[in-house]
Amino acid sequence: MRPFSIKTKLGALVVVSVFITTGLLLVAMKTETELRFITVFSVIATLLITQFVAHSLTAPLDEMNAVARAVSHGDYTRRVRGADRRDELGDVATTINAMADDLEAQDTQRKELVANVSHELRTPIAGLRAVLENVVDGVSAADPETMRTALKQTERLGRLVETLLDLSRLDNGVVPLKARRFEVWPYLSGVLKEANMVASARAGIASGSGSHTRTDVHLHLDVSPPELTAHADAERLHQVVANLIDNAVKHSPPHGRVTVRARRGPYPESLDLEVLDEGPGIPEAERHRVFERFNRGSHGGAPAQNAGNDGGTGLGLAIARWAVDLHGGHIGVAESPRGCRIQVTLPGLPDS
Numbered sequence: 001m002r003p004f005s006i007k008t009k010l011g012a013l014v015v016v017s018v019f020i021t022t023g024l025l026l027v028a029m030k031t032e033t034e035l036r037f038i039t040v041f042s043v044i045a046t047l048l049i050t051q052f053v054a055h056s057l058t059a060p061l062d063e064m065n066a067v068a069r070a071v072s073h074g075d076y077t078r079r080v081r082g083a084d085r086r087d088e089l090g091d092v093a094t095t096i097n098a099m100a101d102d103l104e105a106q107d108t109q110r111k112e113l114v115a116n117v118s119h120e121l122r123t124p125i126a127g128l129r130a131v132l133e134n135v136v137d138g139v140s141a142a143d144p145e146t147m148r149t150a151l152k153q154t155e156r157l158g159r160l161v162e163t164l165l166d167l168s169r170l171d172n173g174v175v176p177l178k179a180r181r182f183e184v185w186p187y188l189s190g191v192l193k194e195a196n197m198v199a200s201a202r203a204g205i206a207s208g209s210g211s212h213t214r215t216d217v218h219l220h221l222d223v224s225p226p227e228l229t230a231h232a233d234a235e236r237l238h239q240v241v242a243n244l245i246d247n248a249v250k251h252s253p254p255h256g257r258v259t260v261r262a263r264r265g266p267y268p269e270s271l272d273l274e275v276l277d278e279g280p281g282i283p284e285a286e287r288h289r290v291f292e293r294f295n296r297g298s299h300g301g302a303p304a305q306n307a308g309n310d311g312g313t314g315l316g317l318a319i320a321r322w323a324v325d326l327h328g329g330h331i332g333v334a335e336s337p338r339g340c341r342i343q344v345t346l347p348g349l350p351d352s
Contacts, residue, residue, distance in 0.1 A: 013053050017046045030276035060089045064096055071096075076104035080139075082320060121160065128153040177233045177326055184262050185221075185229040191241045192219045192260065217252045219245065222261040230262075231269035231348045236323040239271070240331070243316035244342050251340065270348030278339045287333040291321040 021042045024138040040199040059084050070078040078091040079100060131150045136138035159277040196219060241260065248258040282290060327346050334343040 010053075013049060016049055020045045020049075031116060033253075035135070060085070060093065063090075064092060067096060067100070073101060074107075076100055076107060094217050104304035120158070124153040124156040124160075128157075177236065179231055179233050179327075181229055182233050182234055184230050184271065185226055186221065187220055187225045187234065188235075188241065188260055188262060188295055189240065191238055192221055192245070194243060195219060195245050205308065214249055214252075216255050217249045218257045219249075219257070220259045222255055222259055223265060225304055228264055228266075229269060230271035230346065232271065232346050233323075236326060237346070239323045240320045240344060241275070241319040244275040244344075246350065248275050248279070248342075250341065252277045253279060265345060265348060267348045271344075271346045273343075273344040273346070276336065276339060277340045281340050282333055282336070290333055291317045 005308070012260070024038045024042050024045075063082070064080050067078045067080050083090055083093040083097055085093065128150055131140070131153065132147060135146060140146050195213075221275050245260065247256060252258055254279040258278075259274075259276045261276065263272045264270070265272045289312050321331050324344055328348040329344065331342065331344045334341045
């Protein structure tokens, strides 16, 4: 039992009441005071002490009720005082404040999602509408070049929808893993080749989906041993690697280098992955926020064009963490003498 718990306070109230009553009885026996006066004094003293203790217990409850009612009506700025109390009410106050913090964060994320999605949808829809209006009005002919422009806008919409579907899967947590054994070198080589091809196809066009369009950054693959194999869900792992490469390329200096490194993990078919870039890196104080949703802040001291204004939705690294968590693995920012180093560990085969 804690020394300042409510049970202790109620027990102390009973003990004090008994002591007061006993003391007054002893005084009455020595002074021959009538019993009725002693009874009245005992009742008054006990009521005063009880009122004091009851007020110390009910006042915080009234405040908690007011804060909970405010939160239920959408006011997430209210907080309960007395979270530093060393009793059960302090624990409840801390829990309510934490709940209010979480609800406030979720409300902010919801508003940011609506704003981001509205912005991301508006640009390709406006571009597609302009192309089609020109074709309908006879300003432009429906030639292959015009159709390619319309197709690019449609692809941007498709990529945004895929991102939103990933977010929906993340929230629902109902994505089953389809893990299998695969060879790491050809698999990662395909992921890097796809990243290069997509970047080349989109060069000079704002993607609006967060996918990079830079072709000056060199992607390098380092797998050891070459015959390395792993056991994981290939589709989910593709999300992890593609998003990490995308993030690294965006924050790389001109003609920089991004390295994807794979090594055998400590368990059967486990895998240790690293994605390293030569950018400004991430300050230690900001590393815990890197994998939060809608985190579009600067990547260390990255230029403004690489920080939050790249057309991304701020979901790529959050989706990467979700995919790693599905495997029961770990993802985090590791120490690096230069640039940023993201480390991923996948557990491999489950324990039999």
